[in-house]
Amino acid sequence: MNFVATERAKQGTGASRRLRNSGNTPGIVYGGGVESLAIETNHNDLWHALKKESFHSSILDMEINGQTTKVVLRDVQFHPFKQLVLHVDFQRVDATTKLHLNVPLHFEGADKSPAVTQDKCVVTPLVTTLPVVCVPSDLPEFITVDLSNLQKGSSFTLKQVQLPKNVVAHIRGTQLNPTLVSIVPPADEMVAPVEAAPAAPAKKGKK
Structure with a gap:
């Protein structure tokens, strides 16, 4: 699967909030012996991609600044009740590393x-x-x-x-x-619970 991301210049809580308000999702790419890179992706494209089973279990081709990097999805943070992706993590992969x-x-x-x-x-x-x-x-x-x-x-x-x-x-x-x-x-072959024995009638007291 192919998708496009952009290098993210500004970081921090305030910058991430403004990024989400503009329709994008903050994220990070790490691993592969290279420094971690803060990225942003289009929220709607990411939301629809996350609905696909293969997006969670396949090698993905991420295009950043005109270069393609092979990554796998590692973590997604969703809003507690809104249909909103708060943050996404990707890990770089290479041909020899398991x-x-x-x-x-x-x-x-x-x-x-x-x-x-x-x-x-x-x-x-x-x-x-x-x-x-x-x-x-x-x-x-x-x-x-x-x-x-x-x-x-x-x-x-x-x-x-x-x-x-x-x-x-x-x-x-x-x-x-x-x-x-x-x-x-x-269900009809399931063992029925044993019914409790009826209680003995109470003895009549003496007059």
Whole structure:
């Protein structure tokens, strides 16, 4: 994806506020062994770009002062209730340095699986992105996850995902093989709670 940014001369809270009032968004580009550069981008163009999945998970070509720099989106700050981007961060990338980036997961085939067609289970993805590590040339725009073989009573975990070549999942914490999909049987098969036994009738007292 290509987009244009402009070097930002003035910085500070007041300058950023005036910049937003003029229809632009302040930002910064850092990394790549080069000094950080304050930039500004057209707010409307940025707002529409942020709605595209690929803008968050692809190598972007940013044009600054007539030169193109390859970057990835690192952080976006939104206004608490207005449709307004307050600030945006980009990181420069090069061909040999590995990236740590969240890649979207596209789940397909669940409606054709035995769990759904035969056993009427409800299949729900538990995550939408997967953190991966790879060089820029191997970065996938998304990862397709095939759910067509799901079975009732089974589980679907990270190890069952076919990752693209040279792409490694980057999982932190103790759970190295997390569950990615919930498979729930039909409601009428769920175990009903045991009803409490009726209370014994109270004994009549002596006259």
